[in-house]
Amino acid sequence: MQAKSFELNDVVEMKKQHPCGTNAWKIIRLGADIRIKCQGCGHSVMIPRRDFEKKMKKVLMRATEE
Numbered sequence: 001m002q003a004k005s006f007e008l009n010d011v012v013e014m015k016k017q018h019p020c021g022t023n024a025w026k027i028i029r030l031g032a033d034i035r036i037k038c039q040g041c042g043h044s045v046m047i048p049r050r051d052f053e054k055k056m057k058k059v060l061m062r063a064t065e066e
């Protein structure tokens, strides 16, 4: 199984979209807990890294790729 890779400022898609209808989240804090910000409404949530890795579907936009 391949580990998911993600970095600070990447925009990711989660398995479950936000109630506002957007499914694009920017990683704004990386640590034991990860904080992601909804790109639709600006709401941010903090989730443990393990949960994040389970709930993340894919990276939509890499911060390191212009």
Ligand SMILES: [Zn+2]
Pocket (backbone or CB within 6 Å): 018, 019, 020, 021, 022, 038, 039, 040, 041, 042, 043
């Ligand atoms: Zn939202």
